Amino acid sequence: MIDWTYSEGVYELTLATPPCNEIGTAMLADLRRFLDQIDRDAHTLILRSGLRQGFCAGADLRELYRGLSDAPKDQHGPQIRQFIDAIHGVMDDLDMLPLTTVGVVHGVCFGGGFELALTCDVLIAEKTARFCFPELRLGIIPGFGGIPRLRRDVGNGLIRDLLLSGRSINAKKALAAGLVSQVLASGEGITAARALAAQTAKFDKTAREAAKAFIKKLPKDELLAERELFVRLAEGPALLAALKRFVESTDLRPYLP
Amino acid sequence: MSTSLDTLIRLAAKRFGADPAQLRAEDDLFERLGIDSFQAVELISDVEDEFDVELPDYELQGIKTFAALAQKIDARR
Numbered sequence: 001m002i003d004w005t006y007s008e009g010v011y012e013l014t015l016a017t018p019p020c021n022e023i024g025t026a027m028l029a030d031l032r033r034f035l036d037q038i039d040r041d042a043h044t045l046i047l048r049s050g051l052r053q054g055f056c057a058g059a060d061l062r063e064l065y066r067g068l069s070d071a072p073k074d075q076h077g078p079q080i081r082q083f084i085d086a087i088h089g090v091m092d093d094l095d096m097l098p099l100t101t102v103g104v105v106h107g108v109c110f111g112g113g114f115e116l117a118l119t120c121d122v123l124i125a126e127k128t129a130r131f132c133f134p135e136l137r138l139g140i141i142p143g144f145g146g147i148p149r150l151r152r153d154v155g156n157g158l159i160r161d162l163l164l165s166g167r168s169i170n171a172k173k174a175l176a177a178g179l180v181s182q183v184l185a186s187g188e189g190i191t192a193a194r195a196l197a198a199q200t201a202k203f204d205k206t207a208r209e210a211a212k213a214f215i216k217k218l219p220k221d222e223l224l225a226e227r228e229l230f231v232r233l234a235e236g237p238a239l240l241a242a243l244k245r246f247v248e249s250t251d252l253r254p255y256l257p
Numbered sequence: 258m259s260t261s262l263d264t265l266i267r268l269a270a271k272r273f274g275a276d277p278a279q280l281r282a283e284d285d286l287f288e289r290l291g292i293d294s295f296q297a298v299e300l301i302s303d304v305e306d307e308f309d310v311e312l313p314d315y316e317l318q319g320i321k322t323f324a325a326l327a328q329k330i331d332a333r334r
Contacts, residue, residue, distance in 0.1 A: 020295065053295040108298055128302050132314070167313040170302045 002030040003050070009043040010197045011099075016050040023112045023144075024060030025083070031090045038097070043208065044197035045097060047120060048104035048190060055105040055129070056113025061138075065243035080234045084143055084227055087112075091145045094119040096218055098209045100200045104189035105129040105180070110168070115146030118153075121212060122196065123180040125171035126189045131179065132168035138246075139238025143230030148222035154178050261308065261334075262327040268303050269323070272296075282324040310334055 004013045013034060015021040049055045064083075068076055094101065094116075103120030110132045117123060117131075135142050141163070150159055154177045162169070174180045184192050200208065233239070262282055270277035273290045280289060287297065304326070305312055310333040320326050 054298070108295055127306065128299055130298050130302055165313060165315060167315060168298070168301075169311070170305050172306065173311065 002027065002034065004034055006039065006042065009041065009201055010194075011038070011042055011045045013045060013047045014050040015048070015056060018051060020051060020053040020057035020108055021049055021055065021113065022057055022060035022063075023087070023116065024063040027060070028083075028086055028090060031094070032086075035090065035093050035097075038099075040098065041205075042099050043203070043205070044200045045099045045101045046104060046190070046193045046197060047094075047101065047116075048193070049106065052107070054107025054113075055103075055109040056116055057108050058111025058113045058134070059144075061243055061246050065240075065247045068240055068243065076240075077231060077235045081231050084230060084234075087144050088223065088227060091115065091119050092218060092223070095145075095149065095216075098212070100196075100208065100212065102193045102196055104193045105131075105171075106186065106189060110134055111142065112144045112146075115142055115144035115149070118146055118149040121216060122182075123174075124182045124184060124189045124192050124196075125174055125180040126184055126186050127171050128186055129171040129174065129180070130168040131162075131174055132166065133162050134166045136164070136166050138242040139236060140233045141226070141230055143226065143234070145223050145226065148219040148226055150179070151222070152216070152219065260327070261330045262323060264307065265304065265327050265330065266323055268307055269300060272300060272303055280323065282327075283322050285321045286323050286326065287321065304330060308334060 001017055002013060002015055004011055017027055021027070067079060071079055100122065101120045103117045103123045104126070105117055105123060106126035106128050107130070109117055109129055111134055114131050114133060133142050133146065141147070147159065147163065158177050161167070171180065171183045175183045182192060266277050266280045269275065269286060269290060270280060273292060273296065275290060292300065301312060301317070308330050310330060312329060312333060316329060317326070320329060
């Protein structure tokens with residue numbers, strides 16, 4: 001589930017789905033519901049996790065496995081496409097909101113969670129934050145728009161390293177790479193985000209929205225290409241086999257890349 | 258002078274509220290500390306921060322003991 005509050009132009013959206021805010025159909029529906037009711041006079045959205053474990057561990061792999069293993073094989077493609085279209089709609093809308101969006105990240109920020117964070121205009125990381133694209137281990141690529149969005153911010157060398165090795169990087173490295181713009185001690189991220197929201201409140205709405213529209217574009221062609229590649233790979237046998245291994249694993253540390 | 262192993266054990270003990278005197282080089286650090294994957298990620302961040310190194314996750318696969326992790330840290334310093 002997700003919770004949100006709204007006060008004096010500031011939304012605080014808190015992800016709170018144990019174990020670590022895995023993105024499945026319920027989270028997706030909650031995010032869509034949030035987006036559909038947004039007050040266009042708001043100036044700031046703060047996105048964060050209310051769970052100690054981290055920001056978000058990515059897509060809900062257990063739900064994905066259930067959905068695919070229960071469906072006939074010829075339905076896998078349409079099912080994946082339906083989910084990926086819905087998630088792209090939510091991610092693109094978050095990305096292009098006419099508000100200043102601030103992500104506060106701590107702990108695990110993996111896969112789809114990383115991709116969700118990348119929709120934010122400003123990323124504030126607490127020291128514990130770790131960023132990772134583990135998708136190749138599942139026989140797929142990041143499918144929620146992460147690579148095209150990351151390409152807006154950081155160099156291709158680091159993206160290739162992250163994508164092709166699946167390794168995770170810490171907040172300090174993310175700051176050096178320009179992926180996040182502030183690093184704070186544990187528990188201090190929300191204070192910094194609220195201070196930024198208070199600053200944002202002082203700005204003229206038209207100028208603020210124009211500034212964002214000027215500097216932040218949706219990489220439409222790449223997002224479309226990514227979506228097609230993702231669906232093609234996800235229809236293959238590697239994903240289902242990897243999901244089966246994940247779901248059936250008795251390893252206590254399934255999230256370690 | 259404190260070795261990487263000493264520092265690692267002190268760091269892990271502090272993070273997870275263990276007694277460093279009870280932790281041994283050849284202990285399985287996951288079992289000994291009773292930590293899950295999320296806590297392991299926290300420990301890796303602590304280690305990178307303390308030693309000013311980067312530890313690619315794929316190099317840590319199969320690493321179970323404090324001693325083995327300390328070796329990986331030294332290789333990256």
